[in-house]
Amino acid sequence: METAEGSFFPVIDYSSYLNFKTHVTGDIREYIAIMAVESNLPMSKDNGLVIAWADVVSRALSQEAFIADYPRSNRIATIKTLYKSYETATFYGLNNTPLFHYDNLEMDLEAEKAYNAVLAKDTSGSPYLEKLSAFMKLAKADDYKLTGEVEAYRKENIPL
Template sequence: MGKRQSAGFIYRLAALITIAVVIIAVAAACGKKEENDGLQQGGNAKEAASKKEGEGQDDLLNKFRATVKQAKEAADIVSFLNENMGKAGQANADIMIRELNAFYQTDLPRTQEQFYQPNVQEILLASEQPITAANAASFEDKAVRQLVVTKLSGGYRLEQAEGTIFPIVDYAMQQKFSAYLSDALKQYVALKAVESSKPAAKDAGLVISWDELAERAVMAETFVSDYPDSPERAEVLQLYTDSYLSMYIYGLNNTPIFDYDTYKLKPETKASYEKLQANHPNTVTAETVKRFLEVLAGTGGRVYENKEGMQTKIAAVQRFHERFQADARSQLESE
């Protein structure tokens, strides 16, 4: 091949290569544009779907509030939640449960009054216990049957104490919604469910063990510590100091912490105090019990003393009793 032919071939080859490079570059640019367009369209679709979901959840909350406003029975609200809670979203699910519980606060006195209408107590006390929707369905009295079934389907349960049967809020029912709730509200419902399913005390006496009472106290204390911004914190703090901790330190009339003959702390109560300190050493509850045992160490283990045949307060114990609830509250508030 001559020099002129060789040069011509090289020029043509270079031109072909240049054209190929341009074609590849254009194709790549087009592909990149298509990819970007696809990503943008996907992002827009997700954004639109998210917006639509949010609007749907807002509409659902509005429908829920309309249901609450019109509800004559808690059963109307619970029925709405059963059908729609899975579509609410966590924030709205929390709102719905709180508004259900607000409804109970106003509805409970009315509901309790209904159970003291003529014949209701007589029929309930003569029935198989505990009363459930299943055995209530067999009540011959139509009005009582409808009353009980309606209240049970609305998230109440029937409790018996001092010879009467009365409704309380069944927080265990709300636990079926726990998967949709925030951690704080989930723990609140769990805490309340423990008490509503098995109240700590009845007829002025404990119906659970000292150890179980201690665990409930620690559970309430933990909630107060873990969720300082929870709207339910003040309620749980009061439950802790005025109920669980109070019963654990004072005892109850029919379940005293001391022996009536010697006025000394009962061995089973002391054993529970010591077990609590071992199992939950870094809690306000354990610290409170520790200080109480230190006070009793100075009284020979006596909670009261016998003076002329009378149960008499001991000054050191009285001072502790006057302060322990406020001290516990102060410790939790300072955390």
């Protein structure tokens, strides 16, 4: 059981299923791996990010790969939903950990560093990284501030 903001909810410990990875199909093996990471250390707590921005990107890439590799998996809907939450966190942040600070509208410095470090590597073949690359180019041109152009890009490419 977990608790957040006065609510209690069950959490499946997917890491216990890792012992069975040799006995399941590839999609289920990957699903368990993705979900074990989530159950061991969730992305957020009390609507605040509790993992590093680089981990947000890394997890989104794992989910994107699952979606590409296993489009007919019976776990695809769950992973697509999870991916959407990571995509939203990447480009917007969370209420208690926004990507752009509420007071000065500047991008979180740790996010900026993490995103630029990831993008310094090869981004070809990943629609997620291609969106992030275009977003960061736009943000850089605006001195990493939340401007009308940056907001328009988010609304067009990553609608809430």
